[in-house]
Amino acid sequence: MIVDIRKWKHVFKLDPDREISDEALDQLCLSGTDAILVGGSSGVTFDNTVDLLSRIRQYEVPCALEISNQEAIVPGFDLFLIPVVLNADDPKWIVGQHHEALKEYGALLNWDEIVAEGYIILNKDATAAQLTSARTDLDAKDVAAYARMADKLFNMSIVYLEYSGTFGDMELVRKTRQVLENARLVYGGGIDSLEKAQQAAEAADTIVVGNIIYSDLEQALQTVNVNFDRNGR
Numbered sequence: 001m002i003v004d005i006r007k008w009k010h011v012f013k014l015d016p017d018r019e020i021s022d023e024a025l026d027q028l029c030l031s032g033t034d035a036i037l038v039g040g041s042s043g044v045t046f047d048n049t050v051d052l053l054s055r056i057r058q059y060e061v062p063c064a065l066e067i068s069n070q071e072a073i074v075p076g077f078d079l080f081l082i083p084v085v086l087n088a089d090d091p092k093w094i095v096g097q098h099h100e101a102l103k104e105y106g107a108l109l110n111w112d113e114i115v116a117e118g119y120i121i122l123n124k125d126a127t128a129a130q131l132t133s134a135r136t137d138l139d140a141k142d143v144a145a146y147a148r149m150a151d152k153l154f155n156m157s158i159v160y161l162e163y164s165g166t167f168g169d170m171e172l173v174r175k176t177r178q179v180l181e182n183a184r185l186v187y188g189g190g191i192d193s194l195e196k197a198q199q200a201a202e203a204a205d206t207i208v209v210g211n212i213i214y215s216d217l218e219q220a221l222q223t224v225n226v227n228f229d230r231n232g233r
């Protein structure tokens with residue numbers, strides 16, 4: 001399947017380390033979302049990723065893997081998203097893991113299926129922030145510099161503002177999007193209602209809905225009704 005991330009406005013992120021019923025998965029996959037992203041920052045294994053992929057594959061919705069560890073690289077997804085945590089204090093999460101993975105898979109890859117994500121993690125309490133020792137105390141100028149680094153210096157297709165677990169600063173999201181020329185501004189974190197989805201949609205190009213799927217499926221499904229008309233990209 002040819003998948004164009006530039007068309008993604010709404011995405012559900014499913015965590016292979018968390019239980020999801022067949023009925024819930026059916027509703028998510030048929031919801032009208034633009035894609036299902038499979039990923040999590042801890043407890044993701046080859047087995048739980050294969051299991052989730054095979055269940056999602058019963059549906060037509062595009063399905064991408066956001067790789068978080070080398071042991072859980074599973075073939076068969078439409079696309080592979082590779083986080084590069086620009087504000088990580090530990091280079092392992094900027095180039096180290098990537099170097100190891102490319103030693104193993106580098107010669108085998110179809111680069112058309114691979115998309116680098118310039119991650120900027122802004123919630124200090126998120127699992128991913130702690131794992132990567134991210135410097136989260138950033139002002140708008142710091143974030144803009146990372147965003148330009150991803151967009152212009154490294155030519156990445158995605159800048160991902162990650163607030164996983166909490167709803168972020170939409171003014172900062174809006175300002176960050178304004179400095180991007182080519183990359184898409186993806187926002188994720190704390191979207192737990194249509195109202196918050198709408199606020200995020202007015203600031204970002206793509207919104208990602210994760211944790212609420214597991215605590216209030218009905219609210220999660222409501223977020224698909226978000227209106228992107230006003231942000232014009």
Ligand SMILES: CC(C)=CCC/C(C)=C/CC/C(C)=C/CC/C(C)=C/CC/C(C)=C/CC/C(C)=C/CC/C(C)=C/COP(=O)(O)OP(=O)(O)O
Pocket residue numbers: 015039040041042066067068069070073074075076080082083084085093094097098099101102105108109114119125126127128131132162164165210211
């Ligand atoms: C042959 C074949 C199958 C080929 C395909 C393989 C392929 C595409 C290889 C590419 C090679 C490559 C460069 C791989 C990268 C390897 C790798 C392990 C990179 C490190 C990625 C990274 C920086 C991870 C850190 C954690 C992180 C940022 C995860 C992102 C996801 C995330 C933040 C999820 C939210 O997690 P959650 O659990 O929900 O968190 P909360 O508890 O806070 O909610």
Ligand SMILES: O=P(O)(O)OC[C@@H](O)CO
Pocket residue numbers: 013162163164165166187188189190191208209210211212
């Ligand atoms: O789980 P939430 O807080 O919705 O965040 C979504 C996503 O950005 C997580 O990587």
Ligand SMILES: [Mg+2]
Pocket residue numbers: 015040164210211
């Ligand atoms: Mg989560």
